[in-house]
Amino acid sequence: MFNLAICYYNGKGTEKNLEKAFHWYQKAAENGHTGAMNNLAMHYENGVETEKNFEKAFHWYQKAAENGEEIAMNNLANGYNNGEGTEKNLEKAFYWYQKAAENGHTGAMFNLAISENGEVNAMFNLAYGYYNGKGIEKNLEKAFHWYQKAAENGHTGAMNNLAIHYENGEGTEKNLEKAFYWYQKAAENGEEIAMNNLANKYYNGEGTEKNLEKAFYWYQKAAENGHTGAMFNLAIHYENGEGTEKNLEKAFYWYQEAAKSDHTGAMFNLAIHYENGEGTEKYLEKAFYWYQEAAENGHAGAMFNLAIHYENGEGTEKNLEKAFYWYQKAAENGHTDAMFNLANSYYNGEETEKNLEKAFYWYQKAAENGHTGAMFNLAVYYENGEGTERNLEKAFHWYQKAAENGYTDAMFNLANRYYNGEGTEKNLKKAFYWYQKAAENGHTDAMFNLAIHYKNGEGIEKKLEKAFYWHQKSSRKCHTGAMFNLAIHYKNGEGTEKNLEKAFHLYHKAAENGYTGAMFNLANRYYNGEGTEKNLEKAFYWYQKAAENGYISS
Incomplete structure (x- = not known):
């Protein structure tokens, strides 16, 4: 069909007949012949024995080009370039000139050269197409190539994108120095995104030396050109005094500007400034x-703080249901403190039904995210079998995690686990170690237990002076057992000088605080006149108190 059409078109072997040539090109094209598709398109383009029809010409050039016909590729590119039969599209023109050139079409090579020297936007858009795989198969190497060509021809957006390719190693080897170079070129040519990116490089010392003053300068330039992220970063510089003098009023101003442009982090920081009266x-x-x-824009920290405001009625009416709602939202968005508070709500049944399983779940989530209070509570749940099966080994594990992260109550409980061999092997040295850590962090019961370890030589060499010291520390924090033991130290002169008056005083304090052994010993002091005047009525009174509290010897 195709050859017959050529014969009619050229008058070879028969009279020249353009109508029949058109007819047979059409038949061959409809049957998939790419050369016929191209020639049929030319008939429609030039109006040869048919009405001129650029749309049909474009259609058949496109069909032929997509089937590998190089002449059609060039012609299709012309259609896109001139906007004939389709909307003008320089990126697609550029693409098809390139395809035709790659297939050896010299005219396309010429057109491509013209495009490379004149159509910078086409280069940029072609690169963008390759990068995103829009209308073209995604190809980062080709995207890099055309961004580079466009950048070298002065396209500022291409300079910025070329820098991104160097920064991320996309379509080329990672090279932070070249990334910095192109960010700088783009920024100096007024590209606001590049200004912000250049500031980031100065701030982090990537591809150049760290320089907070230059970082500040470029954040300011980008912010003044309307870059929202730069406004936010500029505010942080003013807030922290980085690269400029600290200025909370200016920090507030730029947070406000960024917040008005829907920057979520700026909204959050602006709220903090209003809450604390910083810069306003x-x-x-x-x-x-x-x-x-x-919060409504997805900021988990804002969700958490919003919940606190509802819980405390700050800046709005108190509403515990909404507080619970926002704690839940923040927790579901990964906010650790919110997970912990949500667990507390489930544990206490605050604005929701009490649910130990859900409390356990959220303590576990918070603990796994590093919340030490949650680690401690999770250990308690495992120890008591609340919301989960009892598991002393897991209880030990989480006490240990919390203790290693500085949680004092966990240190004490971990020491108890080692002392009693619960969830782990009994180990008096480790029990002593953790009692000591907790005691040094102000835990009263740990001070008392540490004193006992020193007194009895458990896990450490016996040292009565240190036993006396820690009983005294614990006694000052109103630990009645420590008062009682400290009285014994004074009575017997253990770790300190013997002092019956002080022994009497401490027995008296412990007795008044309900310690039955102290009641009995106090009665003995009154009975024998040790450390105080003999007083049988008071001796009787305290023997009676001790007896009423179950002390057998009384």
């Missing part, structure tokens, strides 16, 4: 407003 007057209603805005 304290204004809890506005703090609440911006926490709410940030």
